[in-house]
Amino acid sequence: MSRARGKASPQEIEYMIIHYDDNRGPELVAALSINIALAIIFVFLRCLARRTIRSPLQADDWMIFITLIVACGQYITGIIGVHVGLGKHSIVLKGDYAPWAKCSIAYAILYVVATALVKISVLCLYRRLFGSKRNFKLASWIISGIIIIYTSVSALGSSFQCIPVASLWNLNIDGYCFNYRLAAFINATLNIIMEIVILVLPAHAIWSLQLGTKLKLQILAILLLGALYVWQPPFLHRLCSLRFALPVGNYG
Numbered sequence: 001m002s003r004a005r006g007k008a009s010p011q012e013i014e015y016m017i018i019h020y021d022d023n024r025g026p027e028l029v030a031a032l033s034i035n036i037a038l039a040i041i042f043v044f045l046r047c048l049a050r051r052t053i054r055s056p057l058q059a060d061d062w063m064i065f066i067t068l069i070v071a072c073g074q075y076i077t078g079i080i081g082v083h084v085g086l087g088k089h090s091i092v093l094k095g096d097y098a099p100w101a102k103c104s105i106a107y108a109i110l111y112v113v114a115t116a117l118v119k120i121s122v123l124c125l126y127r128r129l130f131g132s133k134r135n136f137k138l139a140s141w142i143i144s145g146i147i148i149i150y151t152s153v154s155a156l157g158s159s160f161q162c163i164p165v166a167s168l169w170n171l172n173i174d175g176y177c178f179n180y181r182l183a184a185f186i187n188a189t190l191n192i193i194m195e196i197v198i199l200v201l202p203a204h205a206i207w208s209l210q211l212g213t214k215l216k217l218q219i220l221a222i223l224l225l226g227a228l229y230v231w232q233p234p235f236l237h238r239l240c241s242l243r244f245a246l247p248v249g250n251y252g
Contacts (some may be wrong), residue, residue, distance in 0.1 A: 022089060024087035025086060025087035029079060032074075032078045032079065036075040039068055039071050058125075060122070060125040063124055067114055067121060070114045073110050074107060074110040077107045078107055081104065081107060084099035084103060085099070086100060097168075098169040101168050101169035102169070112154040112187065113151065116148065119198060123198065126198075126202055127140050129205075136201070136204075140201065143197060143198065150190050154187045161177055161183070162175050
């Protein structure tokens, strides 16, 4: 079988030699650390709010706890990845791609699982608030099913992006790798579509509540703040270091 991913081109190799000392590992560690710290703080505040109002934990709370555990695993995997070369050019690894590749696979799987769990947690919250509306409840279950299906496919795609899997890091093994960048783009597109659907899902239910128009608009505005996660304005891109925390160059 032919390899869909070949070795780095002469131009890429020349670039990596010139920029041999480039290392985005520290940026990645900083981005991961900030994210996991914020996640822990917000989950703690959520628990504190529940305790303050003496409200028992609900399904959406438990889903968030599970998400935090997965996120911690993702953080640990990312730190290990930096230790084994994530953020450096492939020539620095001197052919020892296995640890790097395995961490990348694990990180990708944990990422798609974590993002799916967040969406399902939000849907659990919706069902708790608007569960009396039969059509709304059915729609939320259908969306949950779609999320589970494409997340499972994404996780499998991350695990078996090359057949055999070892050919991903051992270039001496003849194998075939699909276009992972295209698959990642499709997954990101589905994520955005699902997030938009989840954002607008409760709009009709909120508008049908016996509340004043001003209060309804305020509630909808609060929910739509989540759109900042789906679409980040240009100034947020400049402030966010996550886009600079990617591995430097392809390996091969």
